Amino acid sequence: MSNVGNYGFIEKRLFGYTQDSIPVDEYTLINANGLMMKVLTMGGIVRELWVPDKEGRFVDIVLGFDSLEEYERNTGYLGTIVGRYANRIAYGRFEIDGIVYQLAMNDGGGKRPNALHGGVKGFNKRVWKANGEITPEGPKITLKLKSHDGEEGYPGNLDVTVIYTLTNRNEWKIEYFASTDKPTIVNLTQHTYFNLNGSGKIYDHKILVNAEKYTPVNENLIPTGVIANVGGTPYDLRREKTFEEAIQELCSSEKNLKGFDINYVLEEHNSQTEKFAARAVSSKSGIAMEVYTTQPGIQFYTGNYLPGFQGKYGQIYNEHTGFCLETQHFPDSPNHENFPTTILKQGDGYSHKTTFRFLRV
Numbered sequence: 001m002s003n004v005g006n007y008g009f010i011e012k013r014l015f016g017y018t019q020d021s022i023p024v025d026e027y028t029l030i031n032a033n034g035l036m037m038k039v040l041t042m043g044g045i046v047r048e049l050w051v052p053d054k055e056g057r058f059v060d061i062v063l064g065f066d067s068l069e070e071y072e073r074n075t076g077y078l079g080t081i082v083g084r085y086a087n088r089i090a091y092g093r094f095e096i097d098g099i100v101y102q103l104a105m106n107d108g109g110g111k112r113p114n115a116l117h118g119g120v121k122g123f124n125k126r127v128w129k130a131n132g133e134i135t136p137e138g139p140k141i142t143l144k145l146k147s148h149d150g151e152e153g154y155p156g157n158l159d160v161t162v163i164y165t166l167t168n169r170n171e172w173k174i175e176y177f178a179s180t181d182k183p184t185i186v187n188l189t190q191h192t193y194f195n196l197n198g199s200g201k202i203y204d205h206k207i208l209v210n211a212e213k214y215t216p217v218n219e220n221l222i223p224t225g226v227i228a229n230v231g232g233t234p235y236d237l238r239r240e241k242t243f244e245e246a247i248q249e250l251c252s253s254e255k256n257l258k259g260f261d262i263n264y265v266l267e268e269h270n271s272q273t274e275k276f277a278a279r280a281v282s283s284k285s286g287i288a289m290e291v292y293t294t295q296p297g298i299q300f301y302t303g304n305y306l307p308g309f310q311g312k313y314g315q316i317y318n319e320h321t322g323f324c325l326e327t328q329h330f331p332d333s334p335n336h337e338n339f340p341t342t343i344l345k346q347g348d349g350y351s352h353k354t355t356f357r358f359l360r361v
Contacts, residue, residue: 043126107221186344
């Protein structure tokens, strides 16, 4: 780390070429304290994130792959930016100003009648334009993408900017911006899977979600439209629990579930001010991660459907080897008037921020 300056370090290298012969770069960001993140221009994928454990040893706490070919398959959305609409839309349909739009129903290989995470070729599969720089706050990479009118069925030309900063306060700060020339829907998130031990099951981790309410779902994982209290349900994570305890309680109550895949409603929503949303910690590694966001919801997912494929360092990723905390608007919001709107109109700006803060305990 001798080449890390007062504000950090950044470099770019060619990672490979897509099947369409598009070059994909990898940016390495290192902050002033030695935290390191590797980001691909395809999908804004966070491929590695090294943070210190309680002994001061650096651990790569995100799931990922070694090759671009594997990332082009990446059915689990490991590490990616998700859009134009993160999460699910029932039957792939929504309406704006009396016009009904139909999206691909790509959820679960056709088993569920939903549009998922932006479509067949969502933002996770696109190669973004990128620029890296050192700032007093730390190294950052700015990613830009243009999504054309009609792409994946969505209306409007959408200009998107996502900025990652690896701050010298040991945070991964994500800023999202978007604008459109025609009314459309937008819901952007980041779909990194974390494992604070670097490998193995996540059962020893502890989780706390700062939410009194959640959005119950039907058998297709689509919200019913009800905003329910977590009290008295296995979705109540206001008191810190181990993942093992939380998953066992949920699966004992909901026999058809394998773990968490649910949207929590964050209180005191203010689109300008980040609030504390969740905390995960591993007593084994001593690594804690706090999540702050301006978004109204957070999807907690415990990697229930990771199919046992091989990832980095020869690891096998199967169920419960990683978890996601996806800050977002609610699933299927365009079809529920009581949910915060995801409609973006021309002249308006989409702007959200999420910060993952890393601590040692």
